[in-house]
Amino acid sequence: MxxxxxxxxxxxxxxxxxxxxxxxxxxxxxxxxxxxxxxxxxxxxxxxxxxxxxxxxxxxxxxxxxxxxxxxxxxxxxxxxxxxxxxxxxxxxxxxxxxxxxxxxxxxxxxxxxxxxxxxxxxxxxxxxxxxxxxAIHPQAHLLSVSRRRYAHLCPQEDEMVADSNAPWGVGALVTLLFQSRRYCLKSCDGRFLRSDGRLVWEPEARARYTLELKAGSLAFKDCDGRYLAPAGPAGTLRAGRSARPGKDELFDLEESHPQVVLLAANRRYVSVRQGVNVSANQDEELDHETFLMQIDQETKKCTFYCSTGGYWTLVTHGGIQATATQVSVNTMFEVEWRGRRVALKASNGRYVCMKKNGQLAAISDFVGEFEAFTLKLINRPLLVLRGGDGFVRQRRGSSQLDTNRSGYDVFRLSFSDGAYQIRGRGGGFWHTGSHGRVCSDGDRAEDFLFEFRERGRLAIRARSGKYLRGGASGLLRADADAPAGAALWEY
CATH class of the missing domain: 2.80.10.50 (Trefoil (Acidic Fibroblast Growth Factor, subunit A))
Incomplete structure (x- = not known):
């Protein structure tokens, strides 16, 4: 781990x-x-x-x-x-x-x-x-069973949520907590709600709402019959058991969910560690070996890339990049340059990471060209919740306007295309920018927005005008910020 x-x-x-x-x-x-x-x-x-x-x-x-x-x-x-x-x-x-x-x-x-x-x-x-x-925390996180020390995730084959993962890997491990009528719902990454009998349903019905209890710093979820959610059986299927009091089996911790990303190189192949310790752009599909957990250092703003095989990307002799480091060090830190729809990565030797002819990555370039540019795609936020300094982003009732100072939040859907994201709001309309940079959520056609992961747990969103989305004093969401800082940074 x-x-x-x-x-x-x-x-x-x-x-x-x-x-x-x-x-x-x-x-x-x-x-x-x-x-x-x-x-x-x-x-x-x-x-x-x-x-x-x-x-x-x-x-x-x-x-x-x-x-x-x-x-x-x-x-x-x-x-x-x-x-x-x-x-x-x-x-x-x-x-x-x-x-x-x-x-x-x-x-x-x-x-x-x-x-x-x-x-x-x-x-x-x-x-x-x-x-x-x-x-008052951001509602999207990983859910860890205290007794089993295993993470909950969506299991599509069995159509249930199970707590059996050693690490919260991939899109299935994202859980969204939805606060409704003084109770909480647990929403899976595909938008369904966990019912107390273990079934996943599309509406937050009564049996999918839980009373939240805090015990020794952990959480317990009590259903409408007074029973507590717990992992059951060898697979750890999440359902309400027989216990009327929360013990260790019924306790969960929430853990921070870092961005997990895939990178596409100039050869239109995915960066991977499937074939060994060398980090290479040589795969045609995005699975666990092509997925990297991206953690940003709060002081330097540089990031590490952690692999499903258990190692960090690290700079090695002659500029090569391998997934062999077990601890964070200077050589595992990379500076990310946001270049519109593409990113460039600069290693600790001051050189840019490029794709060599054989697909292997190496930090040997002094400038950014075609082979130093990568498409970075966020894969563990199909559902997006944004929070700024004054509250959550939510669509105003009876309007397409987006507010940035609400205590409740909307869950938006993301799609990705060539380095940009399209955001779909309540009712199925797309986010788009209008007059004076105002952002609305009723577009018939998708508008592209660029995501830049600038700080730990925070991103900046850039509109087609080149301006960044910001929450103003009026509480309206506008694309009018010149720099990705302050009110233009969002918890996601």
């Missing part, structure tokens, strides 16, 4: 929604808290931290302020504490419907209320003291 951070559990961040469908909010002014926000944005994001002692108490830290929620003996609640004191300790009491009741550990009172009338003074739990957990 890859090392160097390729497999990293996501830090769980979330919003807390009260009975009136309003989010717990931490305000900078006076470090006050309220429950007035109708959507999940920066001020509404919280992280759960263990208490300093080995007990059941936990801490709620505002991701916006970096400070801790606290409840005094008089029931007053604030988010001012830079370091957690006794008043910051809460007990999480999960309810049968999956909601949480939050009890002050030192004072024994329950936290709740509405709008700016929040307190921690209730002696009993009523609907006003119940909170729904809404995950």
């Amino acid at each position: 890859p090392t160097n951070g390729l497999h990293r559990a996501l830090r769980i961040q979330f919003g807390l929604v009260n009975d009136a469908d309003r989010y717990l909010t931490a305000e900078r002014f006076g470090f006050k808290v309220n429950a007035s926000a109708p959507s999940l944005k920066r001020k509404q994001i919280w992280a759960l931290e263990p208490g300093p002692a080995r007990g059941a108490a936990v801490l709620f830290r505002s991701s916006h302020l970096g400070r801790y929620l606290a409840a005094g003996e008089d029931g007053r609640v604030s988010c001012e504490a830079e370091r957690p004191g006794p008043d910051c300790h809460f007990l999480v009491l999960p309810q049968p419907d999956g909601r949480w009741a939050l009890q002050s550990e030192p004072h024994g009172r329950f936290f709740g209320g509405a709008e700016d009338r929040l307190s921690c003074f209730a002696t009993a739990i009523s609907p006003a003291e119940l909170w729904t957990v809404h995950l």
